[in-house]
Amino acid sequence: MAKILEVRHLSKVYGRGCPRCFELTGPEYETNICPACGSVVAAHDVSFDLHKGEILGVMGESGSGKSTAVKCLYFDERPDSGTASFFDDGKQYELFKLNVARQRYLANHRFGMVYQNPHAGLNFDISAGGNIAERLLMSEVDNFAKIRARATHLLTRTEVLPERMDELPKNFSGGMQQRVQIAKALANNPPLLFLDEVTTGLDLSVQAAILDLIMEIQQEMDTAMIVVTHDLGVIRLLAGRTLVMKYGRVIEAGLTDQILEDPQHAYTQRLVASAL
Amino acid sequence: MNDSPVLRVKDYCKRFELHEQNKIIPSSSNVNLDVYHACLTALMGPTGAGKSTVLKGIYRTYLPTSGRLLYRTAAGHEIDLACADEYQILELRRTEIGFVTQFLHALPRQATEDVVAQPLLQKGMDRLQAQDMAREMLAAMNLPERLWAISPATFSGGEKQRVNLARGLVSRPRLLLMDEPTASLDPTTTEHVIRLIEQIKTEGVAMLAIFHQPELVRRIADEVVVLQQAVGIETVLEEMNG
Numbered sequence: 474m475a476k477i478l479e480v481r482h483l484s485k486v487y488g489r490g491c492p493r494c495f496e497l498t499g500p501e502y503e504t505n506i507c508p509a510c511g512s513v514v515a516a517h518d519v520s521f522d523l524h525k526g527e528i529l530g531v532m533g534e535s536g537s538g539k540s541t542a543v544k545c546l547y548f549d550e551r552p553d554s555g556t557a558s559f560f561d562d563g564k565q566y567e568l569f570k571l572n573v574a575r576q577r578y579l580a581n582h583r584f585g586m587v588y589q590n591p592h593a594g595l596n597f598d599i600s601a602g603g604n605i606a607e608r609l610l611m612s613e614v615d616n617f618a619k620i621r622a623r624a625t626h627l628l629t630r631t632e633v634l635p636e637r638m639d640e641l642p643k644n645f646s647g648g649m650q651q652r653v654q655i656a657k658a659l660a661n662n663p664p665l666l667f668l669d670e671v672t673t674g675l676d677l678s679v680q681a682a683i684l685d686l687i688m689e690i691q692q693e694m695d696t697a698m699i700v701v702t703h704d705l706g707v708i709r710l711l712a713g714r715t716l717v718m719k720y721g722r723v724i725e726a727g728l729t730d731q732i733l734e735d736p737q738h739a740y741t742q743r744l745v746a747s748a749l
Numbered sequence: 750m751n752d753s754p755v756l757r758v759k760d761y762c763k764r765f766e767l768h769e770q771n772k773i774i775p776s777s778s779n780v781n782l783d784v785y786h787a788c789l790t791a792l793m794g795p796t797g798a799g800k801s802t803v804l805k806g807i808y809r810t811y812l813p814t815s816g817r818l819l820y821r822t823a824a825g826h827e828i829d830l831a832c833a834d835e836y837q838i839l840e841l842r843r844t845e846i847g848f849v850t851q852f853l854h855a856l857p858r859q860a861t862e863d864v865v866a867q868p869l870l871q872k873g874m875d876r877l878q879a880q881d882m883a884r885e886m887l888a889a890m891n892l893p894e895r896l897w898a899i900s901p902a903t904f905s906g907g908e909k910q911r912v913n914l915a916r917g918l919v920s921r922p923r924l925l926l927m928d929e930p931t932a933s934l935d936p937t938t939t940e941h942v943i944r945l946i947e948q949i950k951t952e953g954v955a956m957l958a959i960f961h962q963p964e965l966v967r968r969i970a971d972e973v974v975v976l977q978q979a980v981g982i983e984t985v986l987e988e989m990n991g
Contacts, residue, residue, distance in 0.1 A: 483926065495874060524836065589779060649808040681858065685858070692870075710856075713836055713839055714839075725811070727835065728809060728810070728835050728839070730810045730811055731809060731811065731812060734805070734811065735765070735805075735808050735810065735812055737766075737812065738768075739768030739769065742768055742769060746769070
């Protein structure tokens with residue numbers, strides 16, 4: 474199995490930071506706010522590998538740093554330290570050392586991102602089809618008929634009626650907006666997809682359909698995914714391996730069934746014990 | 750031909766450390782056993798002796814506390830499952846090691862034949878061929894054909910167990926772990942399952958299975974390992990700063 478992503482010692486602090494931030498925060502202090510300077514340690518020393526076609530779960534409560542880690546990888550945030558190597562087509566990219574133009578190129582062509590809030594991932598002023606076209610245009614697909622055909626294909630695949638292609642996203646239900654977001658993220662067939670709490674807040678039946686869709690896509694296209702969620706059910710269903718985060722640190726990592734049936738860390742044990 | 754064991758379990762121990770309750774629960778202790786190609790090793794013993802814990806340790810659903818779980822791969826390499834890389838374990842689960850658990854976990858919206866075909870799809874088999882093999886296996890398990898297209902969620906215990914067995918046997922793993930595979934089956938179905946187990950044994954599958962019925966074990970087991978009840982039910986952890 475080929476490695477697609479290697480993240481080492483990723484750290485991100487919100488605030489001015491001080492030399493004591495890392496030693497005074499973390500699970501043993503039960504805080505991620507530095508008592509010396511008041512900065513928030515959103516992520517510290519996060520390291521993991523991701524292989525081609527693999528789904529990695531990142532689990533933790535709100536504020537555990539799980540979204541921050543993913544946002545750094547998608548260039549929505551700048552990490553303070555650490556490295557991330559992306560392996561693609563025989564080339565290796567040091568994500569945090571690339572210039573902005575190269576970063577934007579990778580984000581648009583080789584990565585896909587689906588946010589919890591559809592407003593973050595979709596342009597609400599243009600149609601569903603327009604949102605997909607926007608991404609295709611960035612990758613130099615400039616033939617109108619080709620773009621339209623690809624958008625139709627993607628919307629059909631994500632079970633959005635292609636007849637609604639020209640409607641604005643605000644006319645869609647929450648579940649449909651997520652499907653359009655997924656269609657947009659898949660526009661360029663990216664080998665790496667980030668999913669940040671994509672089913673949070675949706676009806677259970679809609680959640681199930683979205684999760685089924687994600688599994689089908691993973692099987693069909695062999696897309697590697699990082700799935701960030703606080704939902705144990707989502708982790709159980711999708712992820713082969715899982716990281717558990719708390720106060721910005723990875724406190725436990727392992728095979729998903731092992732994390733759920735034989736959790737080692739006190740926090741993970743509590744989390745699993747409180748599942749419905 | 751090849752008489753070195755497919756799996757050697759050496760001094761396997763597993764304790765659960767429950768942080769919230771400050772307790773250590775011993776489960777399996779000092780388990781030693783071998784599993785051979787084309788043989789079935791039966792695991793017996795009273796409830797609480799840690800039989801399932803042995804299987805889950807081998808499958809790495811549980812992290813072993815100590816001991817070695819030496820697995821010989823099809824390529825002839827020896828891997829200690831107790832400390833192997835997660836990717837190695839996932840690959841072995843996909844290609845070589847199967848597990849028929851006591852309870853079937855399946856999505857309530859997945860048809861039975863798809864549940865059974867899943868291990869074949871994961872091995873990269875074409876969908877139609879996988880479904881054919883799944884149906885063949887369900888027929889061999891004596892599961893009524895009208896149930897094949899329905900989710901097993903509403904099935905009876907015995908029906909679920911047959912689905913679970915069909916899924917475990919269909920992909921012919923090199924090593925098959927089974928947790929009480931005949932526990933909720935009627936005598937007729939038990940006969941079907943025994944015939945299938947004997948058949949895959951002749952095909953070379955190495956099996957480690959938990960059984961409770963001695964007469965069944967006498968019929969199909971090549972080796973028997975009996976576990977004793979773990980000693981010291983609960984031990985309170987020592988206070989960290991006394």
